[in-house]
Amino acid sequence: MARITAGVATSHVPAIGAAFDHGRTGEADWQPIFAGYEWVKAWEAQEKPDVVILCYNDHASAMMLDVVPTFALGCAEEYQPADEGWGARPVPTVYGHVELAAHIAEQLVLDEFDITIMNHMDVDHGCTVPLSLMFGQVEQWPCKVIPLAVNVTQFPTPSGNRCWMLGEAIAHAVESFPEDLNVQIWGTGGMSHQLQGPRAGLINPEFDNAFLDKLIDRTDELRQITRLEYLRESGTEGIELIMWLIMRAALGEQVEQLQRFYHVPASNTAVGHVVLRPVASGVTAQAAE
Structure with a gap:
């Protein structure tokens, strides 16, 4: 049967994608950030997942504000990189797994989640930046x-607890x-940041670091963080962290941390990244470099 073998969480800062695409990864401001993902790139090359379930948020690229589904699951055969106003990123087409997505x-729905099914959807930086960070520059994902x-x-946005249940x-x-599939689940977005208003920056x-700490074995506390608390403590965009809870919940009760990385700043935000393995999988963690 299919199995979820690991969970990955990462920020999906759009400026990271721009730095990646324009060959700026070695510049002084960017090098420490990209160096923080070298471990996971090597790890992913060894793990060779068949499918990644990638939790992200659309930034008004595929879903305009006249239709705002709470949870939208891609069930298409392929997804093109979105044009977010300055042209689509020069990255490969994202190919879906139609059979698993439909399942x-x-x-x-049987578990009483009224999911929105997307048979066509362009994917923006929320989806493609994590793919670049984990797999590098490739001709095909x-x-x-x-x-x-x-x-x-x-x-209204979903609560952290509802994301956990999902x-x-x-x-x-x-x-x-x-089908026998090696499946990973990724949670993206965050960490603390605010893009506008008096608290911009x-x-x-x-x-952020308390969130990373609690992601291992104090998840009950994370599930109870309210939208107001996210707004107050982590800025208007910090609520993206609820997508990390979808990833974490899918791994089961106990996990081991394989890698953790945190850096300030990346553009005008903090960058966080963690790799987790379900203990129940019976696989021993490799020491993170």
Whole structure:
């Protein structure tokens, strides 16, 4: 059967994609950030996932503000990089796993999640920047991708606890898929940042690092963080961290941390990254470099 073998979380800062695409990764401002992802690139080359379920948020690229689904699951065969106003990123087409996506959609409905099914959807930096960070510059992404777009841009947004329940339901769906697949689930977005208003440029390392700490074995506390707390402590865009909870919940009760990275700043935000393995998988963690 299919199995979720790991969870990955990362920020999806659009400026990272621009630095990547324009060959600026070695510049002084960017080199420490990209160096923080060297470990995971080597690790992913060894892990060779068949499918990645990638939780991200659309930035009004595929879904305008007249239609705002809370959770939108990509069920298409392919997804083109979105033009976010300055041309599409020069990255490969994202290819989906239609059979697994359809199975997940059906199982989510049976588990009483009224999921929105997307049979066409361009994917923006929220999806493609994490792929670049994990796999580097490639002619084709080395795995299939099932994008899961979460509304964190327009009220009402889902609660952290609802995202946690969705992660559990996704895990149940994957486990019941009969094909033998190595599946990873990624949570993207964050960490603390605010792009506008009097607090533009806000970064809260204390909140971010506490979130990373609790992601291992104090997840009950993370599930109870309210939208107001995210706004107050981590800025208007910090609520993107609820997508990390989908990833974490899908891994089960116990996890081991394989890698952790945190850096300030990247553009006008903090960058966080973590790799987790379900303990139940029986695989011993490799020491992070």
